[in-house]
Each structure stands twice: as structure tokens, then as C-alpha cells.
Amino acid sequence: MPSPGHRPEPLILALPGNEAFARNLANAGAWELGTVETRNFPDGESYVRIPSDVAERSVALVCTLARPDEGFLRLVYAADAARALGASDITLIAPYLAYMRQDRRFLAGEAVTSRSFARLISSTFDRLITVDPHLHRYASLSALYTIPTNTLHAAPLLADWIAVEVSRPLVIGPDAESEQWVSAIAARIGAPYAVLSKIRHGDRDVEVALPDLSAWSGLQPVLVDDIASSGHTLIEAARQLPQQGFAPPDVAVVHGIFAGDSFERLKPLCRMIVSSDAVSHASNVIALAPLIAPSLAATAESVSDLIRHRRPPEPLDDVERAGIDSFPASDPPSWTGGRE
Numbered sequence: 001m002p003s004p005g006h007r008p009e010p011l012i013l014a015l016p017g018n019e020a021f022a023r024n025l026a027n028a029g030a031w032e033l034g035t036v037e038t039r040n041f042p043d044g045e046s047y048v049r050i051p052s053d054v055a056e057r058s059v060a061l062v063c064t065l066a067r068p069d070e071g072f073l074r075l076v077y078a079a080d081a082a083r084a085l086g087a088s089d090i091t092l093i094a095p096y097l098a099y100m101r102q103d104r105r106f107l108a109g110e111a112v113t114s115r116s117f118a119r120l121i122s123s124t125f126d127r128l129i130t131v132d133p134h135l136h137r138y139a140s141l142s143a144l145y146t147i148p149t150n151t152l153h154a155a156p157l158l159a160d161w162i163a164v165e166v167s168r169p170l171v172i173g174p175d176a177e178s179e180q181w182v183s184a185i186a187a188r189i190g191a192p193y194a195v196l197s198k199i200r201h202g203d204r205d206v207e208v209a210l211p212d213l214s215a216w217s218g219l220q221p222v223l224v225d226d227i228a229s230s231g232h233t234l235i236e237a238a239r240q241l242p243q244q245g246f247a248p249p250d251v252a253v254v255h256g257i258f259a260g261d262s263f264e265r266l267k268p269l270c271r272m273i274v275s276s277d278a279v280s281h282a283s284n285v286i287a288l289a290p291l292i293a294p295s296l297a298a299t300a301e302s303v304s305d306l307i308r309h310r311r312p313p314e315p316l317d318d319v320e321r322a323g324i325d326s327f328p329a330s331d332p333p334s335w336t337g338g339r340e
């Protein structure tokens with residue numbers, strides 16, 4: 001039994017598709033990497049097993065949440081299994097946090113899925129660590145999530161990449177909302193910046209207008225965005241820059257989702273396209289494990305914020321006797337303050 005005030009070193013577990021990220025994170029913190037087995041039954045239902053011993057361990061489940069509808073249930077099952085097997089606490093490391101963009105009812109009758117998704121995560125995990133969630137209408141994750149959350153920012157890493165790889169950059173944000181961090185990137189590397197204006201008419205229908213950028217002609221444009229989802233924002237911006245005499249831009253994004261063929265359509269319009277490894281993609285060059293590891297280490301040092309105390313490990317023979325019905329559901333959240 002760990003002594004009071006001391007939380008055991010985290011055990012890192014990866015959901016499918018997150019193995020490389022989890023390995024990097026484990027290496028960055030010199031933590032143990034455990035295993036989760038998953039497969040689908042013939043009827044499509046998910047099977048999850050945690051062969052690693054999680055009893056009295058602090059478990060960090062690594063699962064980026066791009067395309068969440070494909071793997072969300074098995075993530076919940078893995079968290080519930082870890083809890084039932086005696087994990088002392090369970091942190092979700094989600095480098096990309098899904099469902100942040102449906103943050104209001106744009107049309108009558110729409111589901112505000114950012115709230116529903118936050119409720120599901122908050123009822124399953126003890127803590128969430130994520131990178132640059134799409135906080136445009138919510139001031140912070142605590143407006144949505146009822147568990148402690150750590151919001152990390154990749155802008156300094158993007159800035160450092162630009163400083164090394166691009167000479168004479170002009171940092172460009174595609175819309176007004178991006179100004180806060182585009183300006184921070186530009187300040188960090190001593191470069192000028194500009195912000196475009198964007199009107200979104202639909203999921204794949206985006207209008208981007210460029211101001212007069214002639215004052216910076218001759219500089220290398222670098223388009224910086226938090227998310228490339230349908231890719232249309234970046235495609236429209238990249239299409240227009242040469243019309244003002246600029247070279248094909250470089251693109252640096254935190255979350256390179258690049259749905260459908262958007263990457264193939266963007267590529268010929270650009271010189272280089274890079275992303276962080278928040279979402280696994282061919283464009284990944286900026287590793288986030290060094291950003292996340294200190295945050296996870298910090299949570300390991302404080303136990304006072306742990307609010308949902310776990311029931312003792314379930315005896316294995318009871319599980320076998322009673323079958324799957326004996327697995328407890330997640331506790332309801334008992335802490336509503338939020339913390340960032």
C-alpha cells in the first residue's frame with residue numbers, strides 16, 4: 001500500500017494507434033509502459049484486457065481523440081477495467097481533445113456535443129491532460145469538465161521549429177481567433193505576423209480573405225493553425241498567398257487531422273507541411289511527449305487533488321464467478337470545481 005502523500009509512479013498504457021506516443025511519453029518520464037489488449041468480437045463489440053498489474057498504480061491511459069467515435073467505447077472500457085482492477089487513479093492523456101468545436105447550438109435542435117463529451121470523460125477519468133483544445137467560446141476546460149484538467153500549449157514548440165527551419169518567416173494566422181497565439185509565436189522568434197479573415201459557410205465551405213501583405217513581400221509565409229480538420233481553411237489560405245506574390249507557404253499545425261484527401265490537396269500548394277504528433281500523421285515532426293511528461297510528473301507529486309477514491313481491487317475469482325456483470329460502473333463525479 002503506498003504511503004499517504006505519495007502516489008506511485010505512473011504506469012503508461014496505450015490504446016490502439018497511440019503506441020508510439022505512449023512509448024515516447026514513458027521514455028520521457030522514465031516510466032513503465034504497460035499493455036492493453038483490444039480486439040473486436042465477430043459482432044463488432046469491443047474486447048479489452050489489461051494484462052499489466054495496475055493494482056495500486058497510478059494509470060495514465062494515452063488515447064488521442066481524433067475520430068473519437070471509432071474508439072471511445074474501448075477507452076471507457078479500459079478505464080473501467082483499470083479501476084476495477086485496483087488502479088489508484090486514472091489520468092487520460094489525450095493530446096487532441098475531440099468535440100470541442102460544437103460548443104453552441106448553431107442551428108435550432110442541435111446537440112451541444114462538447115458538453116455531452118465532457119460529461120462522459122469526466123465520469124470516467126480522474127484527470128485530463130491535453131494540448132491546445134479548441135477553446136474559442138469556452139474560457140477554459142473547467143467550464144465543461146468536472147475533473148481537474150491540464151491544458152498545455154504547443155505554440156512554443158511550433159515557434160522553435162519555425163526558428164530553426166524557416167529563414168525570414170512571416171507568421172500567418174488564418175482567422176481572428178488565431179491572433180493571440182500567432183502573435184505569441186511571432187514574438188518568440190522575432191518575426192512579423194499577419195492575420196487573415198475567415199468566414200465559414202459550411203463544413204467544407206470556407207472563405208478566406210487576405211489583407212494587403214505587400215509590406216512583407218520577400219518573406220517566407222508560414223501558416224499556423226491549431227487544427228487542420230477538413231483542411232479547407234489552410235487550402236484556401238495557401239491558394240491565395242501566391243496571388244500577392246508570395247512563395248508557396250509552409251504550414252505548421254498542432255492537430256493534423258487532415259480528413260479525407262485534404263492533405264493531398266494541400267500538399268501541392270505548400271513548401272513544407274508539419275504537425276505535432278498529437279494526431280498520428282505523415283506530417284508529424286514536433287514531438288509532444290517532452291511537453292506532457294512534466295505535467296504528468298507534476299500530477300504524480302500531488303495527491304491532494306485526487307477526489308474520487310477507488311474501491312479496492314475486485315477479487316479475480318469473484319469476477320470469474322459472477323461474469324461481466326460484476327464489473328462496477330464508474331463512480332459519479334463528486335468534485336465540481338474544475339482546475340486549470
Ligand code: R5P
Pocket residue numbers: 136174175177178203206225226227228229230231232233234
Ligand atoms: C478555427 O477556428 C480553427 O482554428 C481552424 O482554423 C479550423 O478548425 C480548421 O478547420 P478546417 O480544417 O475544417 O477548415
